[in-house]
Amino acid sequence: MTNKELIRVQNYKKSFGDKTVHRGVSFSLYKGECLGLIGGSGSGKSVILRSLIGLEKPDEGEIIFQSQNIAALPENDLLEVRKKIAYVFQGGALFDSLSVYENLAYPLREHTKLAENEIAQKITSLLAEFGLQGNEHVMPAELSGGMQKRVGLARAIIMNPDVVLYDEPTAGLDPYNTIRIQEMILELKKKGVTSILVTHDMPTATAVCDRMALLVKGKIVFEGNLTEIKNDEDDPVFRFVNGKEVSK
Numbered sequence: 001m002t003n004k005e006l007i008r009v010q011n012y013k014k015s016f017g018d019k020t021v022h023r024g025v026s027f028s029l030y031k032g033e034c035l036g037l038i039g040g041s042g043s044g045k046s047v048i049l050r051s052l053i054g055l056e057k058p059d060e061g062e063i064i065f066q067s068q069n070i071a072a073l074p075e076n077d078l079l080e081v082r083k084k085i086a087y088v089f090q091g092g093a094l095f096d097s098l099s100v101y102e103n104l105a106y107p108l109r110e111h112t113k114l115a116e117n118e119i120a121q122k123i124t125s126l127l128a129e130f131g132l133q134g135n136e137h138v139m140p141a142e143l144s145g146g147m148q149k150r151v152g153l154a155r156a157i158i159m160n161p162d163v164v165l166y167d168e169p170t171a172g173l174d175p176y177n178t179i180r181i182q183e184m185i186l187e188l189k190k191k192g193v194t195s196i197l198v199t200h201d202m203p204t205a206t207a208v209c210d211r212m213a214l215l216v217k218g219k220i221v222f223e224g225n226l227t228e229i230k231n232d233e234d235d236p237v238f239r240f241v242n243g244k245e246v247s248k
């Protein structure tokens with residue numbers, strides 16, 4: 001990890017109707033790190049991730065990536081951003097009517113000029129890398145939830161993004177698939193992929209994240225290294241991690 005800032009979220013504010021979700025969220029994502037974005041259900045974690053690829057707009061505030069404010073970019077420029085920043089949806093979001101192979105081939109056919117044999121090579125090596133070989137012709141519905149998520153993650157990174165946003169990638173998974181997902185995240189980190197992991201799964205966050213940002217009532221109340229989390233009943237991160245109510 002270097003301390004080069006890759007993304008800066010600055011004073012992000014967002015309401016839906018009369019419900020205020022974010023009251024001025026600010027944090028940085030540094031090149032090469034995995035940042036754990038944690039917070040209770042409904043605290044707005046997914047809204048932040050969606051905003052990083054322009055699927056949601058803040059009412060106020062900026063998201064700076066490569067000297068551009070993502071929050072103000074037109075749709076055309078967002079398509080370019082989405083090639084560099086991949087969002088792994090909560091459910092994996094595979095196309096039900098396409099086989100695993102066709103799901104993985106889709107972004108390559110859509111966004112690259114690779115020949116079919118090059119596409120086949122890329123898919124074979126990616127599946128092998130993540131222990132998914134032999135599933136090329138399987139339909140998503142025939143896969144377990146854990147396998148669907150692993151294939152979804154493979155599809156999200158097939159375009160070699162600089163940044164991967166994981167939205168609760170281990171939610172509802174058994175320990176076996178949880179560990180496989182952790183390994184995928186660590187493998188990508190080794191290759192220099194920068195990431196944000198939104199999760200409630202503290203063992204996974206501890207295993208893969210370099211730093212944590214804790215979202216409480218529309219603000220980041222802690223941003224820092226896991227080793228800084230003290231055994232302190234008044235510390236919001238300690239409280240959150242240990243299942244106690246976080247009031248401030």
Ligand SMILES: Nc1ncnc2c1ncn2[C@@H]1O[C@H](COP(=O)(O)OP(=O)(O)O)[C@@H](O)[C@H]1O
Pocket residue numbers: 016021039040041042043044045046047048
């Ligand atoms: N498109 C939307 N319209 C209305 N409310 C929304 C929308 N998206 C999110 N919200 C609300 O914003 C809050 C934060 O949502 P979300 O980011 O999904 O939370 P989290 O991912 O932390 O569980 C929730 O109360 C949710 O109901």
Ligand SMILES: [Mg+2]
Pocket residue numbers: 045046047167
């Ligand atoms: Mg969410």
